[in-house]
Amino acid sequence: MTTTTVLTTTTLPTDAATPASPASIGTPTTGGPARRRSRQRPEAFTVVSYFGVIAFGLTCLIPFWMVVAGSLTAESTLSQRGYSFWPDPLSFDAYATIFSGNRVWLSYGATLFITIVGTAIAVAATSGIAWVIARGLAFVSRPLAIFAYIPMLFTGGLVPMYILVTQVLQLRNSLFAVILPLVIAPFLVFVQVSFFRATPQELLDAARIDGAGELRIFFQIVLPISKPVIAVIALFYAVTFWNEWFHALLFISDTDLYPLQLVLQNLISSVANAADLGSTVSAPVYQMRLAMTVITIGPILLAYPFAQRYFVKGLTLGATKG
Template sequence: MLSHFRRISASDGIVSVFVYAFVTLFALFSFIPFWLVTINSFASESELGKHGFRLLPGEWSLDAYKYLLTGKQIYYSYGVTLFVTIVGTAAAVIITSMFAYVLAHPKIKYKNQLSFLTYFTILFGTGLVGFYIVITMWLGLKDTIWAMILPSLINPFYTFILVSFFRTLPFEVYESAIVDGAGDYRIFFRIIWPISVPAIATISLFYAIFYWNDWWLALLFVDDYKLQPLQLMIRQLVSNLNILSYIQGSPGSYSGGLPNQGVRLATVCLTIGPIVFLYPYIQKFFVKGLTIGSVKG
């Protein structure tokens, strides 16, 4: 019997070593591209032209960041992107979760019709011309920051994710709150919302990434350069840099040319940095089983 347990322990140890080794290698291979982009954004343009991406560049330079951070436009764009991401994510999560709760509620009379209309928008999107007319002429959002927020307040796919989650919640929670005299808004925000934090946090992350990376709405509806988000500003900056590099010829250094490759790497670091820091905060909500103990016999 003792030898049997020893064999089991030895096999478990071998499996554990294999799993840890695999996870470590996978993490290393995932980290290397981020390291190459970050560290080579501080390399000189001549270093990138001669040797390409290296784990440790031989010649360092801040020309790419100097080029990006020159002027006030990047600060305007950062402020616009932060506002759109924070306000848009908060409003979208609240509206989407409330709408999803309505679709998941078994007592709502027209929930099937509303579900069909929501699903229909996934299959058949609106035309670009009609979409542009609604936003600019009917709603009057041309050259306003709300043109980058309001059109994306409800995502049908994210809505159905929350609908699936809300349907797993025990209906006895709602019935108990009704007996105690609570209204629908009080039930949702004081009872349903707290026990749905893992699903809502996941949707919040999806919305935050969408708003942070979106440049299409700004390209359509925003002409004022002070309202351009970060992604659109960097897209135009890289395009202008490519044109200038083509006119001037092959860049050598910032004093004699333009840091074409360095700017590309620096833009990646500037754009993904803030949103990457959001992951550790959201991740802790993914594994919490907040519905345990919500219904007591």
């Protein structure tokens, strides 16, 4: 018997869908949703937010610029017309008077030493104390936390501190007399304690399994991942040391060791007397006050852009943890 096989060929309609090629998958077509979305207008909230941020930035920048412009405006114009947006006429008399001698330059050096050395010591001491408190060690962490918390409530007073610095520590006429009383800020200690307690315990346990000691864990693991909080407390300490003048007034009598803030305060108090400033002409009083403001806040203002990226990182830290 012979078997005949009949093959039936089915022809698909011309309008049937054909499978898409791999190259065409994910490629937006002309006039598709992706193109329409790209042409959408920005949301009203986004526009309002941009305008709000710009307006807030201008409210902060314009007064500072007017102080700078006033410090470069002639004294006669300031006394008659007051502040102006542009220095007209341009005058550098105030800066020439301030920097006429070497006292301001010496005070700049003293303030830089106090700020840099004081900030380094304060950050190191604060980080060490905060790490020990965050570790929760028996018989150590709790007493140390109480020791750091008590100064937030009350202090011993001005007289005991003066006796301690001048008679016990023998730091009179020393820049460390300005640094040491401000080394530990209890509030910043507890800010860093909160950050250290958020460190993943698994990371520390893995380091201990690999044979790392406590000091190695602290310096090679904890501190590198703690750059945001360290930058924050370092900036707070730097601003505090830069603006410090009260402890210098108490413990320093050598004028060559005066920090910048104390020198400028003395200049303001004696600005009416040209002889005190080493000049035979009348001093530009109004212009000088504005120039002193620029000289005081200018250098420390430049520290904020360098710490900005750490502030942003600190805000977004932990946003991806689930």
